Amino acid sequence: MPETPATPPPTPIRLLIVDDHPIVRDGIRGMFTGDPGFEVLGEAEDGARAVALAGTLNPDVILMDLRMPGMDGVAAIKELARAGNAARVLVLTTYDTDRDVLPAVEAGATGYLLKDTGRDELVRAVRTAARGEAVLSPSVATRLLGQVRTPADPLSARELEILHLIAEGGTNREVAARLFISEATVKSHVLHIYTKLGVNDRAAAVAAAFRRGLLTTDGG
């Protein structure tokens, strides 16, 4: 079957891959290598390296992890915006907790996907992001909808500090002694924590905190 006159091949979408895990970087690169619609410009293992490379290489889309040592993904997204870099940032990460999703979206990410995304879906998502259109994984979309309905108040530094001590089993009295404040003050903070997390007791507060990424299994 004769073809219509050949049109020039479209300019490939140029990618930068940012992830602290070598396996993941290799996996992502492997998904796009060999596809003429994409060109992998380079890789970075943290946010600072990503910002530097983006300034040099001018990618169309940056596939960005969030939790990385040194400068994390959110900080990098902010820095890219501050520097006026035109690249679209597509977050690709394991975590869909509130603590991860919202800051990234607020920082300016064009998309947010989880690492269980299949190859075809990822390719489509990168194309969508390159056009400047938003792309969200279903669980992230659900979580954002939830946020629109019931916006969560962030805990203050002091409240977070007290939440950690509560999770270790500290009574209000022990927490007070630890922080050199009165037990009444601790109770005030505790009640504020409950209000913000929408719970009524310590156990539920701790659970909600884990689910929101405020407390983590690696103690940090």
Added chain:
Amino acid sequence: MPETPATPPPTPIRLLIVDDHPIVRDGIRGMFTGDPGFEVLGEAEDGARAVALAGTLNPDVILMDLRMPGMDGVAAIKELARAGNAARVLVLTTYDTDRDVLPAVEAGATGYLLKDTGRDELVRAVRTAARGEAVLSPSVATRLLGQVRTPADPLSARELEILHLIAEGGTNREVAARLFISEATVKSHVLHIYTKLGVNDRAAAVAAAFRRGLLTTDGG
């Protein structure tokens, strides 16, 4: 400098890659492709597929994720042992909670690594595992040492049930009404939970449960 008479090239270590995330499978494969010391025989996205392929392909080492839909990694390791398959299983996963590490090790895994393992370390680990020697990431080794010192008692089904209700903020009285038992019974279970988790109050119990994988952020 003249070389000694050439010895035949060593037989490559034959690998099977098992992970439900396409990105990760690609990444792992990319790490070994092109290295003449290894041959990637195939890939599987869950435990059942892994067992079937291992029976057909007879790999030397299986790189196995644990949390997968359908048959998970631990069940697959057990099934491989039951079938007398000689392949060494090197667990490669994101999670190092007690709930993940111990069952895998008990099921017969030769090694346990986390996905932040770099390429060189992973290659070394695969070689080690192929020789039948154990290989553990530092955090997993630490956790196993902790288990040897203070073996953890598993929570009974009832205790787990109550733990979930506590994490939702249920008082002992509410939990009792929910389960059609007396408040005294709930308190007995609660105290047993504390003893087994090594804590003294509900909040610490919930935190410990999340850290051990007994409670998870996806409600399951």
Added chain:
DNA sequence: CCGAGAATCCACCGAACGGTGGATACCGCG
């Protein structure tokens, strides 16, 4: 300047918790 939020603090009081020291019944295993 004003208002909101964060941090600090108080008193009071009923509810709930944690600890103690028991008890019985059932099941599975050696």
Added chain:
DNA sequence: CGCGGTATCCACCGTTCGGTGGATTCTCGG
């Protein structure tokens, strides 16, 4: 059969928690 673990249940009591309804001071942004 005996033992250990699980599930169920009790009474008592001191401690802690959660709720209520305040208060003051400081900082920051509009």
